[in-house]
Amino acid sequence: MLTLNDTVQAYVAEFHARAAELDGPAELLDTRRRALSRFREFGFPTTRHEEWKYTSVAQLAKTSFVPTQPTLNGQARELAIAGVADCRLVFVNGRYQPNLSFITALPGGVLVTNLASAFRTQGDLLAAHLTQQARFDEQQVFVALNTALMQDGAFVYLPSGRVVEEPIHVLHISTGEGTPSVSHPRNLVILEDDAQTTIIESYVGLNGGAYFTNAVTELVAGERTVIDHYKVELESNSAFHIATQQSRQGTGSNFSTHNFSFGGALVRNDINATLAGRGSEATVNGLYVVGGRQHVDNHTGIDHAQPHCNSHELYKGVIAGSATGVFNGKIFVRRDAQKTDAKQTNQNLLLSRDATINTKPQLQIYADDVKCTHGATVGQLDADALFYLRTRGIPRVEAEALLTFAFASDLLGRIKIAPLRTMLEAELFQRLPKEARA
Amino acid sequence: MLDIRNLHARVEEKEILRGVDLKLKAGEVHAIMGPNGSGKSTLANVLAGRDTFEVTAGDVRLDGKDLLEMNPETRACEGLFLAFQYPVEIPGVTNTYFLKAAVNALRRSRDEEELDAMDFTALIKAKANLLELDTSLLSRPVNEGFSGGEKKRNEIFQMAVLEPRLAILDETDSGLDIDALRIVANGVNALRSPARAFLVVTHYQRLLNYIVPDFVHVLVDGRIVKSGGKELALELEAKGYAGLEDEMAARN
Numbered sequence: 148m149l150t151l152n153d154t155v156q157a158y159v160a161e162f163h164a165r166a167a168e169l170d171g172p173a174e175l176l177d178t179r180r181r182a183l184s185r186f187r188e189f190g191f192p193t194t195r196h197e198e199w200k201y202t203s204v205a206q207l208a209k210t211s212f213v214p215t216q217p218t219l220n221g222q223a224r225e226l227a228i229a230g231v232a233d234c235r236l237v238f239v240n241g242r243y244q245p246n247l248s249f250i251t252a253l254p255g256g257v258l259v260t261n262l263a264s265a266f267r268t269q270g271d272l273l274a275a276h277l278t279q280q281a282r283f284d285e286q287q288v289f290v291a292l293n294t295a296l297m298q299d300g301a302f303v304y305l306p307s308g309r310v311v312e313e314p315i316h317v318l319h320i321s322t323g324e325g326t327p328s329v330s331h332p333r334n335l336v337i338l339e340d341d342a343q344t345t346i347i348e349s350y351v352g353l354n355g356g357a358y359f360t361n362a363v364t365e366l367v368a369g370e371r372t373v374i375d376h377y378k379v380e381l382e383s384n385s386a387f388h389i390a391t392q393q394s395r396q397g398t399g400s401n402f403s404t405h406n407f408s409f410g411g412a413l414v415r416n417d418i419n420a421t422l423a424g425r426g427s428e429a430t431v432n433g434l435y436v437v438g439g440r441q442h443v444d445n446h447t448g449i450d451h452a453q454p455h456c457n458s459h460e461l462y463k464g465v466i467a468g469s470a471t472g473v474f475n476g477k478i479f480v481r482r483d484a485q486k487t488d489a490k491q492t493n494q495n496l497l498l499s500r501d502a503t504i505n506t507k508p509q510l511q512i513y514a515d516d517v518k519c520t521h522g523a524t525v526g527q528l529d530a531d532a533l534f535y536l537r538t539r540g541i542p543r544v545e546a547e548a549l550l551t552f553a554f555a556s557d558l559l560g561r562i563k564i565a566p567l568r569t570m571l572e573a574e575l576f577q578r579l580p581k582e583a584r585a
Numbered sequence: 586m587l588d589i590r591n592l593h594a595r596v597e598e599k600e601i602l603r604g605v606d607l608k609l610k611a612g613e614v615h616a617i618m619g620p621n622g623s624g625k626s627t628l629a630n631v632l633a634g635r636d637t638f639e640v641t642a643g644d645v646r647l648d649g650k651d652l653l654e655m656n657p658e659t660r661a662c663e664g665l666f667l668a669f670q671y672p673v674e675i676p677g678v679t680n681t682y683f684l685k686a687a688v689n690a691l692r693r694s695r696d697e698e699e700l701d702a703m704d705f706t707a708l709i710k711a712k713a714n715l716l717e718l719d720t721s722l723l724s725r726p727v728n729e730g731f732s733g734g735e736k737k738r739n740e741i742f743q744m745a746v747l748e749p750r751l752a753i754l755d756e757t758d759s760g761l762d763i764d765a766l767r768i769v770a771n772g773v774n775a776l777r778s779p780a781r782a783f784l785v786v787t788h789y790q791r792l793l794n795y796i797v798p799d800f801v802h803v804l805v806d807g808r809i810v811k812s813g814g815k816e817l818a819l820e821l822e823a824k825g826y827a828g829l830e831d832e833m834a835a836r837n
Binding site: 239325529531532534535536537538539540541542543545549550552553554556 | 661673
C-alpha cells in the first residue's frame with residue numbers, strides 16, 4: 148500500500164510528465180503550477196480538518212489511480228445515452244467523444260463544445276472566467292488538484308440575450324474497468340446578461356470497478372439570467388466522486404441547481420452559490436439515496452453578498468443499510484445583504500439501525516434586516532402510515548418502498564425536464580433498499 | 586364468519602380487552618357501543634392487526650382461519666377492512682396510486698390479474714359517485730389536507746373500492762355533520778349484502794339511525810356486558826351508559 152505522501156507525489160509526477168500536453172492559454176500554465184504547489188503543500192484532507200470531519204478520504208488517498216484511455220463498447224453506449232436530452236456532450240474517462248456527442252442547432256453566438264477545444268479557440272473567455280470562480284485555498288485541495296491536471300469537460304457560452312430552450316446534457320462516463328482510473332472533469336458555463344439555459348450534468352459508471360472522478364464546475368451568470376442546472380451522480384458503487392460546483396450570479400438573475408446523488412462508494416459534493424447581484428434568487432436542492440456501505444457528503448454554501456436576494460434550499464436524504472450521510476449547509480449573509488430571505492431545510496429518512504446521518508446548519512449573518520430560517524429532521528418511516536397501507540392489503544415491503552419513494556419524490560417532482568424525471572424515478576425505485584422493495 | 590373468543594389485549598401494562606366474546610355471521614350488521622375508554626377502538630385495531638396492542642389470551646377466527654396469526658396485509662387479503670377513526674395522512678402518495686396498489690395487491694392474493702389503468706379508473710369513478718366524493722380528492726395525496734368529513738368519506742370510499750367481506754367501522758360518525766353522516770351511511774348501506782358482515786363501533790346511537798344494526802353489544806371495561814337488538818341502542822340513548830352501569834351493578 149502506498150503512503151499518503153507517495154500518492155501526492157504520484158500526482159505531482161503525473162503533472163510533470165504531462166506538462167507538455169496540458170493545454171490552455173499561457174496564463175493557465177502558471178495557474179496550474181500554483182494549484183499543484185497548493186495541492187503538494189496541503190495534501191489530502193484528514194478528518195481532523197473541520198470541513199472533512201465526517202468524511203474520510205484515506206482510502207481514496209491511498210489508492211493509485213491512473214488516467215485511462217476512453218473505450219466504450221456498443222452496449223455501454225446504449226446504456227449511457229438514454230434519451231434525456233438531444234443536445235449532448237459526452238466524455239468517456241474524462242475525454243471528449245465527438246462521435247457520441249450531438250450538438251443541436253443553436254442560436255447565433257452560442258457555444259456548446261468541450262474545454263480542450265475551447266483552450267485553442269476561446270482564450271479570452273477562458274482567461275476571464277476559468278478558475279475565477281472555483282478557488283483553491285487550503286479548503287479546496289481537490290479543486291487545486293483538478294486545476295493542475297484538468298484536460299477536458301464542457302464549455303458552454305451564451306452571449307447576451309440568447310435563450311437555449313433544449314436542455315444541454317453534459318454526460319461524463321467512466322468505464323470502471325481494469326486499473327483504477329482517474330479523471331478531472333472541468334466544466335465551465337458562462338451566461339452573459341439576459342441569457343437562459345438548462346444544463347444537465349451527469350456522471351455515470353458502467354462497470355463495478357474502482358475509479359476516481361474529481362470534477363469541478365464553474366457557472367457564471369450575468370444580470371437577469373436564468374439557469375436551471377441538474378447534477379446527476381450515478382457512479383458505480385466502488386467509485387470515488389468528489390465534485391465542486393461554484394456559481395456566481397448577477398443582479399436579478401435566477402439560478403436553480405438540483406443535485407441527485409445515488410451512486411458511488413464515497414461521494415463528496417461542495418456546492419457553493421454566490422448571489423453577487425441585487426434581487427437575485429437561488430434554489431439549491433438535493434436528494435441523496437444511499438445504502439450498503441456508501442458514504443455521501445453534501446457541503447453547501449450560499450453566499451448572500453448583495454441585498455434583496457432570496458435563497459431556498461431543500462436537501463433530502465434516504466439512508467439505508469450501514470450507509471452514512473453528511474449534510475453541512477452554510478449560509479453567509481454579508482454586511483450589505485439587507486432584506487435577505489434565506490430558507491434551508493434538510494430532511495433525512497433512516498431506513499435501518501446502522502444508517503447514520505450527520506447534519507449541520509451553519510448560519511453566519513452580518514446584516515441586521517434579514518430573514519433566515521433553517522431546520523433539520525432525522526426520522527424513520529411513519530409507523531401509522533405503514534400500518535394504514537398494510538390494512539389495505541399492501542405488503543409491508545411494498546408499503547415501505549411506497550413511503551420511501553413518497554419521501555423522496557417531491558424533489559423529483561421539481562424536475563422540469565420530463566424524461567430526466569422519469570429516468571430518475573426509475574433509478575430511485577431500483578435503488579430502494581432490497582429490504583424495502585416490492 | 587367472525588368468531589371472537591375470550592379475547593384479552595393490553596397496551597404496555599394496561600389490560601384493555603378483558604375477555605371479549607362475539608360472533609358475526611355473513612349478512613349481519615353488529616354495533617359495538619360503549620363509553621370512552623371501554624376498549625371499542627382497541628377491539629377494532631386488534632382485529633386489523635395493529636402491533637401496538639398485545640394479545641395476551643383468546644382466539645379469533647375468520648371463516649375458521651386463525652386471524653391473530655396473520656399480519657395486517659394478509660387480513661386485508663382475507664377480506665377484512667378497517668375504516669379508521671383517525672385516517673392517516675400520507676404526503677407524496679396520491680389517493681389514486683394508493684388505491685391502485687391496494688386493489689392490485691388484493692387481486693394478486695386471489696390470483697387475479699391486475700387491473701389496467703382504464704378498468705381501474707372506471708371502478709373508482711363509479712365508487713366515488715356512490716360516496717359523492719369530489720373526484721379532485723383522488724389526485725391529491727392520501728388524506729393530506731382533507732377535512733374531517735372528507736377523511737371519513739375517503740375511508741368508506743376505499744371500502745367500496747376494496748369490497749371487503751368483513752368491514753369494521755371505527756367511530757366513523759365522529760366529527761361528521763348530518764349531511765356527511767347520511768352520505769357515509771348510504772355508502773355503507775349500499776354495500777350491505779348477504780355475503781358481507783359489518784362491525785360498527787360507535788359511541789353514539791345517532792349513526793345507527795342510518796345504519797340499522799341487527800345486533801347491538803355494549804362494551805364496558807373490556808367486556809361485552811349486554812347484547813340485544815337495535816332497540817338496545819335506543820335504550821342506551823335514553824338511559825346513558827351510566828344508567829346501564831347502575832342497572833348492571835343492581836343486578837350483581
